[in-house]
Amino acid sequence: MSDFILVLSGITKRFDREEVLKGFDLTIRDGEFFTLLGPSGCGKSTVLRLIAGLEQANAGSIRLAGHEIATLPAERRPVNTVFQNYALFPHMTVFDNVAFGLRMNGIARDEIAPRVKEALAAVQLSDYAQRRPHQLSGGQQQRVAIARAVVNRPRVLLLDESLSALDYKLRRQMQIELKQLQRQLGITFVYVTHDQEEALSMSDRVLVMDQGRAMQIGTPREIYEEPCNLFVARFIGEINIFPATILRPLGEYRYLAEVNGVEKTIRFHQQATEGDEVHVLLRPEDLRVEYIADAPVDRRGYVGAVLERNYTGQTLDSLIRLENGQNLLVSEFFNEDDPDFDYRIGERVWVDWVAGWEHVIAKESW
Amino acid sequence: MRFRQLVITVTLAWLALFVLAPHILVLLTSLLSPDTQQLASYPFTMQSYTRLWEPVYASAFWQSFWLSLLTTVICLLIGYPFAWTLARLPKLPRALLLFLMMVPFWTNSLIRTYAIKLILGAKGLINSTLLSLGLIDTPLQLLYTPFAVIFGLVYILLPFMVLPLVTTFSKLDNCLLEAARDLGATPWQRFVQVILPLSMPGVIAGSLIVFLPAMGMFYVSDLLGGAKNLLLGNIIKNQFLVVRDWPFGAALSITLIVLMGLLLWFYVQANRRINRQGGLDDNAL
Numbered sequence: 001m002s003d004f005i006l007v008l009s010g011i012t013k014r015f016d017r018e019e020v021l022k023g024f025d026l027t028i029r030d031g032e033f034f035t036l037l038g039p040s041g042c043g044k045s046t047v048l049r050l051i052a053g054l055e056q057a058n059a060g061s062i063r064l065a066g067h068e069i070a071t072l073p074a075e076r077r078p079v080n081t082v083f084q085n086y087a088l089f090p091h092m093t094v095f096d097n098v099a100f101g102l103r104m105n106g107i108a109r110d111e112i113a114p115r116v117k118e119a120l121a122a123v124q125l126s127d128y129a130q131r132r133p134h135q136l137s138g139g140q141q142q143r144v145a146i147a148r149a150v151v152n153r154p155r156v157l158l159l160d161e162s163l164s165a166l167d168y169k170l171r172r173q174m175q176i177e178l179k180q181l182q183r184q185l186g187i188t189f190v191y192v193t194h195d196q197e198e199a200l201s202m203s204d205r206v207l208v209m210d211q212g213r214a215m216q217i218g219t220p221r222e223i224y225e226e227p228c229n230l231f232v233a234r235f236i237g238e239i240n241i242f243p244a245t246i247l248r249p250l251g252e253y254r255y256l257a258e259v260n261g262v263e264k265t266i267r268f269h270q271q272a273t274e275g276d277e278v279h280v281l282l283r284p285e286d287l288r289v290e291y292i293a294d295a296p297v298d299r300r301g302y303v304g305a306v307l308e309r310n311y312t313g314q315t316l317d318s319l320i321r322l323e324n325g326q327n328l329l330v331s332e333f334f335n336e337d338d339p340d341f342d343y344r345i346g347e348r349v350w351v352d353w354v355a356g357w358e359h360v361i362a363k364e365s366w
Numbered sequence: 367m368r369f370r371q372l373v374i375t376v377t378l379a380w381l382a383l384f385v386l387a388p389h390i391l392v393l394l395t396s397l398l399s400p401d402t403q404q405l406a407s408y409p410f411t412m413q414s415y416t417r418l419w420e421p422v423y424a425s426a427f428w429q430s431f432w433l434s435l436l437t438t439v440i441c442l443l444i445g446y447p448f449a450w451t452l453a454r455l456p457k458l459p460r461a462l463l464l465f466l467m468m469v470p471f472w473t474n475s476l477i478r479t480y481a482i483k484l485i486l487g488a489k490g491l492i493n494s495t496l497l498s499l500g501l502i503d504t505p506l507q508l509l510y511t512p513f514a515v516i517f518g519l520v521y522i523l524l525p526f527m528v529l530p531l532v533t534t535f536s537k538l539d540n541c542l543l544e545a546a547r548d549l550g551a552t553p554w555q556r557f558v559q560v561i562l563p564l565s566m567p568g569v570i571a572g573s574l575i576v577f578l579p580a581m582g583m584f585y586v587s588d589l590l591g592g593a594k595n596l597l598l599g600n601i602i603k604n605q606f607l608v609v610r611d612w613p614f615g616a617a618l619s620i621t622l623i624v625l626m627g628l629l630l631w632f633y634v635q636a637n638r639r640i641n642r643q644g645g646l647d648d649n650a651l
Contacts, residue, residue, distance in 0.1 A: 053547075087544065
């Protein structure tokens with residue numbers, strides 16, 4: 001009970017007549033790095049603004065550490081936000097920006113300077129206290145925005161697409177720093193992003209949202225390896241989807257099924273009977289490709305032609321067109337024993353997945 | 367880029383002929399001796415400028431200064447909240463209100479000043495209304511008072527205060543106010559800590575383009591203030607048209623111009639300082 005710091009229940013939010021959130025529930029644990037992930041317009045930023053108090057919900061309750069805060073104005077909520085465009089005060093120095101929250105909350109004068117210095121040190125900007133925001137780079141402004149928020153020691157820190165304005169390399173670096181900072185401070189972080197890679201690499205738990213509804217909540221691993229529906233499967237990373245029909249149960253959640261025209265044994269953690277239709281989800285790295293000549297005769301797989309091959313440095317990504325016309329994305333690590341490992345475009349190959357690595361979900365209408 | 371050269375040449379020629387040359391003439395006139403027959407004559411002298419220190423003109427100058435300052439402050443007090451509201455309206459109503467504010471410009475301000483006279487007069491709109499309501503027994507002396515002059519100046523100059531302020535407020539990122547809220551600032555703190563400092567360029571720009579013309583709008587003072595020479599503009603006008611002391615009128619004009627120049631310099635300096643602080647830049651002037 002007490003390890004939930006933030007509990008949103010039955011939140012409904014309308015803009016004009018459009019319902020952005022409807023009966024939305026969310027529980028966030030104390031001290032976790034929680035990410036709201038979804039395409040733009042899915043309502044994830046609205047959830048954040050509701051927690052911050054910058055928007056008012058039409059219905060529902062928001063409880064922070066057991067206290068109802070939905071009725072409190074934003075300035076009295078013990079949460080702070082790192083805005084997408086940083087929103088630093090241009091007329092103040094870095095020091096005054098960071099001290100702003102402390103001053104507004106009537107913190108004693110002699111306590112302000114040490115706390116500001118501590119916060120600036122935490123984001124490695126100790127030498128920049130007297131600069132103005134416009135004299136800083138994007139990454140530095142980002143750090144000031146973080147320092148300005150954490151200096152107030154909020155119960156929950158809200159980050160709204162906070163890294164999206166940075167270039168790729170800096171973003172990767174800030175992801176690591178943000179994660180370290182979160183561990184160091186022990187503050188609950190609620191992070192909003194549309195970048196699935198960012199969400200997976202930083203978060204303890206992720207909520208995938210679409211059109212104002214929660215699709216799936218879980219650890220990055222659960223979300224990636226066991227997506228609960230096609231939306232999540234497709235939104236997080238690349239996925240190959242095989243239609244399949246259950247032929248007969250084999251016991252212990254194993255089934256014989258016709259998968260894309262081939263009889264295969266699959267694992268499916270639900271009760272199913274003959275004739276049930278399911279989706280077999282396969283990540284590119286779940287698949288293995290072999291030259292036709294090397295293909296084992298007794299194993300059941302798929303035959304296709306190499307359509308495209310992409311060398312990424314770490315992996316060889318190939319697009320393979322199966323005989324039934326479906327395209328498959330395959331990602332294989334290089335085998336150091338076989339430096340010549342490569343395919344010719346148009347070459348006919350044999351494809352199968354590593355037994356047990358498939359993820360099966362009930363069929364939904366696409 | 368021959369078109370560009372042409373435009374620049376024409377503009378420069380125009381400015382030299384119709385701005386620079388007349389001002390040089392005024393400057394030269396101010397250095398001549400007064401002559402009621404020929405309006406001005408040799409020799410060159412600083413006499414007109416020394417006369418500026420005569421108590422009667424110093425006090426007129428002072429009075430004019432306070433009247434203009436009061437006008438500016440009133441315009442600011444009315445214009446600031448108005449511009450704030452305007453800037454935060456949706457696009458369409460904002461455009462409509464700005465348009466409505468500009469409509470009076472279609473009528474000459476002299477004519478509009480006459481209209482104010484009709485409203486403030488002894489048998490004017492205000493007095494007749496109050497009389498018919500039985501609130502007063504005798505008409506109030508509204509016209510030909512400093513109040514009437516300030517009323518007229520505020521009426522004519524208010525849009526000049528509102529426009530630069532609207533520009534400034536439109537550029538103020540709402541995100542900054544949300545950030546201030548998020549950090550615990552109450553509405554009053556948000557105003558003092560964020561809105562006010564970031565709108566200073568607009569306040570200064572608006573104040574200057576209200577204050578400077580207010581000093582010279584002699585016809586407002588003439589029509590609404592009676593023959594009391596309330597504004598510097600009245601004294602200048604009288605020197606040229608009534609007393610026919612052109613050198614002294616010219617000296618007063620030059621003084622006013624120098625004063626305006628100083629204020630503009632102050633504005634540029636203040637703006638540069640605010641910009642160096644990273645505040646909003648302002649192109650309102």
